[in-house]
Amino acid sequence: MDVHLIAYTKFNDKLFEWLTGFQTEAAATSVDALAEAAGRQCYEAWGRRNPATSTNQGYLANIIDHQHYSVLEHASATFLIRGVSRTLLTELNTHRLLSRSVQSQRYVHQEGREVVIPPALRGTVHRQALEDFHRQAEELYVQVRNDLAEQGMPRKKAREAARAFLLNSQPVDMIVTGNMRTWREIIAKRHHVAADAEIQELAHELLNWLKSLAPFSFQDFDREPIGNEEIRRAAA
Ligand SMILES: Cc1cc2nc3c(=O)[nH]c(=O)nc-3n(C[C@H](O)[C@H](O)[C@H](O)COP(=O)(O)OP(=O)(O)OC[C@H]3O[C@@H](n4cnc5c(N)ncnc54)[C@H](O)[C@@H]3O)c2cc1C
Incomplete structure (x- = not known):
């Protein structure tokens, strides 16, 4: 799995200051600063009178606490995600508010790609079995595709x-965009011990990127999957 942050919203804080007089905190990232500006815009709360919300971190902690999540919808982040399974794609597709551009199996040849090994099979004898099965599936795929094309069927068809003939673990690449509210929804559900192991890994990668892009919009999320601590406590 290969996850890269390839685009994100840039807040024009200088223009905003000129228009409203509100000066962004120098240390705040562009995405966090835009969320604060959106919140302050609601109440024309340009002064920093309350010490608890005078910093960008404090302001966004209060926003999250009050579930005033719409202010987190203005900034978006776009990721290039490569080498995840079609199973993961099915799960990601349940998150309706994401925008995605997914590599097409109708237009792109599928042979010669590495199978995605589910985390639980890594380091087991079943890994080899899956790799062999994947190769056989690919061979059948090529054979059938070429037969049909030779019979005159258009290549896309x-x-x-x-x-x-391809497996659920066939790899796929995609570009996915979401706003910060949507990414928070996804992290809450998928960076969670109850989620599928592969999508948990994706959520972990995404959270690392998002925490550097907007640390205070994600300040309530730990880098450890949700529910892990409870499992450890129950086992102790
Ligand atoms: C551990 C786990 C197991 C799962 N197992 C299954 C399964 O077996 N089968 C299955 O089909 N799915 C399964 N899912 C997917 C799950 O049911 C949700 O579809 C998925 O998590 C997306 O959640 P969402 O609808 O909240 O997200 P989004 O589509 O991203 O929506 C975000 C939020 O927007 C609001 N919203 C969006 N659309 C609507 C709407 N039409 N009406 C009202 N409010 C809306 C809701 O508040 C929602 O929480 C599983 C998910 C998890 C995390």
Whole structure:
């Protein structure tokens, strides 16, 4: 799995200051500063009278505490995600507010790619079995696609039919965009011990990126999956 932050919102804080007089905290990231500006805009609360909310961190902690989440919708982050399984894609697709551009199996040849090994199979004898099964599936895919194409079927239609032979663990690449509120929803549900192990790994990567992009919009999330501590406590 390969996850890269490739685009994100840049707040024009100088223009905002010129328009409203509100000066962004120098240490705040662009994404966190935009969320604070949006919140302050609601109440024209340009002064920093309350010490608890006078910093960007304090202000956004209060926003999160009061679930005033719409202010987190203005900034977005876009990720290039490569080498995840089609199973993971199915799960990610349940998050309706994401925007995605996914590599097409109808237009792109699928052979010669590395199978995605689920975390629980890494380091077990079943890993080799899955790799062998994947190779056999690929061979069948190529054979069927080429047969159909030789019979005169358009290549797109031939790929479309032949992909039925591919496994759930076939890799896929995509570009995915979400706003900060949506990413928070996804982290809450998928950086969680109850979630599928592969999507937990993705959520972990995403959270690392998001915490550097907008540390205070994600200040209530630990780097450890939600629920881990309870499991440790129960086992002790
Ligand atoms: C551990 C786990 C197991 C799961 N197992 C399954 C499973 O077996 N089968 C399955 O089908 N799914 C399963 N899911 C997916 C799950 O049911 C949700 O579809 C998924 O987590 C997306 O959540 P969401 O709808 O809150 O997210 P989003 O689609 O991102 O929506 C975000 C929020 O927007 C609001 N919203 C969005 N659309 C609507 C709407 N139409 N009406 C009202 N409010 C809306 C809701 O507040 C929602 O929480 C599983 C998820 C997890 C985390």
